[in-house]
Amino acid sequence: MTELIKQLLADGPVILDGAWGTQLQQRGLSSGDCPDEWNLSHAEQVECVPRAYVEAGSQVVLTNTFRSNRLALDGYGLSAQVQAINRAAAEISLRAAGDLAIVFGSIGPSGKMLMTGEVSESELDAAFSEQAAALASAGVAAILVETMSDLAEAKLALAAAKRTGLPVVVSMVFDSGKELDRTMMGDTAEKVATELTVAGADVVGANCGQGIESYVGVCQQLHRATDLPIWIKANAGVPQICDGEVVYRTSAEEFAKHGPALVQAGAKFVGGCCGTGPEFIQALRKSVRG
Incomplete structure (x- = not known):
C-alpha cells in the first residue's frame, strides 16, 4: 500500500466527491458541450464543483477530465488541447481543495x-499515457481510472497511469448479468479484482451503472477477491426518463443510509456518481463517519 493511501485510510473510511456532469449542467453546461473544455472557457464555474464538495466534507475530489484523453476529445475536435485541458483541470481542483x-x-x-x-x-x-503524464505534471496526488466497462482497456489505462509513479485507482462499471454484478463484457467482480490486483492497481472498485444498494453485493465480491482497498461511487438510483430528461429518484438521505452497509461490505473509499451532489456527500459523511 502506498504511503498516500495508507495516510488517507488511517482515520477510517474516506469520503469522496459526487457527480460532476450534472453539477456542471446546473451551472449552464449544454448537453452538446464538452464538459472538459469548460476547464479553459468556464474555469470559475468548474471550480464551484470541487469547492462545493470540499465544503460538504469530501476528503478526495477529482478533476474535470473524464473525457480528456486524445481519443475522446477528438470527438469534439479538441484533440490538440489535451495538455491544456488536463493542466487547467488539475489547477482548478487543486485550488478548490486547498489544504482540506x-x-x-x-x-x-x-x-x-x-x-x-x-x-x-x-x-x-x-492516449492514456499522454493524459496521465499531463495530470501528474500538473500536481495531482493520484490517478483514478474510472467508469471502465472493458477490463482490457482498464488494464491498459492502469499500466499507463502507473508509469507516472503515482498511486492508481481502477474503478469498473457493473450493470450487466442477472444479478447486475458483471461488466458489460461479462466479467465478474471477482475476476476484475483479481486481475487488477495482479496488474498493479493500488485500489480497485466500482462506480456508475446502478444505485448504492445494489453495489453492496458487488463490494462484497470485490473484497473477497483482493486485499486492496475498495472504492465505491454509486449513482443516485437507476436513471429514469421523465419528459425527455434523465431523472434520478434516490434522495440524499436514502442514498446515505446505505453507506454503513457499504463500509461493512469492505468499502474504504465511498462517494457518489451520476445524480449525486454535495448534499449526498454531506449526508454520506454523516452516516459513515458520524
Whole structure:
C-alpha cells in the first residue's frame, strides 16, 4: 500500500466527491458541450464543483477530465488541447481543495471499442499515457481510472497511469448479468479484482451503472477477491426518463443510509456518481463517519 493511501485510510473510511456532469449542467453546461473544455472557457464555474464538495466534507475530489484523453476529445475536435485541458483541470481542483482535500486525476474510457478493432492497444496506451503524464505534471496526488466497462482497456489505462509513479485507482462499471454484478463484457467482480490486483492497481472498485444498494453485493465480491482497498461511487438510483430528461429518484438521505452497509461490505473509499451532489456527500459523511 502506498504511503498516500495508507495516510488517507488511517482515520477510517474516506469520503469522496459526487457527480460532476450534472453539477456542471446546473451551472449552464449544454448537453452538446464538452464538459472538459469548460476547464479553459468556464474555469470559475468548474471550480464551484470541487469547492462545493470540499465544503460538504469530501476528503478526495477529482478533476474535470473524464473525457480528456486524445481519443475522446477528438470527438469534439479538441484533440490538440489535451495538455491544456488536463493542466487547467488539475489547477482548478487543486485550488478548490486547498489544504482540506486531496486531488485525484480522473481518466475515463476512450469511447472506442478495443474488441471490434475500432482502436488498437498501442493507440489506447499512447492516449492514456499522454493524459496521465499531463495530470501528474500538473500536481495531482493520484490517478483514478474510472467508469471502465472493458477490463482490457482498464488494464491498459492502469499500466499507463502507473508509469507516472503515482498511486492508481481502477474503478469498473457493473450493470450487466442477472444479478447486475458483471461488466458489460461479462466479467465478474471477482475476476476484475483479481486481475487488477495482479496488474498493479493500488485500489480497485466500482462506480456508475446502478444505485448504492445494489453495489453492496458487488463490494462484497470485490473484497473477497483482493486485499486492496475498495472504492465505491454509486449513482443516485437507476436513471429514469421523465419528459425527455434523465431523472434520478434516490434522495440524499436514502442514498446515505446505505453507506454503513457499504463500509461493512469492505468499502474504504465511498462517494457518489451520476445524480449525486454535495448534499449526498454531506449526508454520506454523516452516516459513515458520524
